[in-house]
Amino acid sequence: MEHFAINWWAVLAAAVARMVLGAIWYSPPLFFNRWMALTGITHAEMNRRMPMLLLVDFVCAVLIGFVLVHAVRYAGAVGVAQGAVVGFFNWLGFVATVTLGITLYEKKPFALFAITNGWQLISLMVMGAILAGWP
Numbered sequence: 001m002e003h004f005a006i007n008w009w010a011v012l013a014a015a016v017a018r019m020v021l022g023a024i025w026y027s028p029p030l031f032f033n034r035w036m037a038l039t040g041i042t043h044a045e046m047n048r049r050m051p052m053l054l055l056v057d058f059v060c061a062v063l064i065g066f067v068l069v070h071a072v073r074y075a076g077a078v079g080v081a082q083g084a085v086v087g088f089f090n091w092l093g094f095v096a097t098v099t100l101g102i103t104l105y106e107k108k109p110f111a112l113f114a115i116t117n118g119w120q121l122i123s124l125m126v127m128g129a130i131l132a133g134w135p
Contacts, residue, residue: 022119
C-alpha cells in the first residue's frame, strides 16, 4: 500500500463542508420536514439528540475524508473536477448500492432513499473536489 502525506487541513475542510451541506440539505426550506415525516422522528426528539448526533456526524465526516483522500490519491485525481468524479464513483459503488438494498429490504419509502442519497452524493462529490483540488 502506497504511503503518502495526508493534508489534514483539506480533510478537515472536507468534513466541515459535509456538515454545512448537511445543515442546508436538511433545513426546513429543503428536505427537513419531508425527511421527518418519512422517518417519524419528532422535533423534540431531534432537539434532544442533536448535540450527540452532531458530534458523531463530525467524527464520521473526518473518517470519510480520511478514506476519500486515499481514493483520490490512488485514482490519481488532480483538481476539483477529477476529485468530484472520485466522490461520485465512491457514492455509486459504496453508498447508493448499499442504501438501495437497505431501502428495498426494509420497505422504506423511495423518497427517503432519494433525500438521503441526494445529500450523500453531493457531499461526497464536494469532499472529493476539496481533497483533490487543495493545493
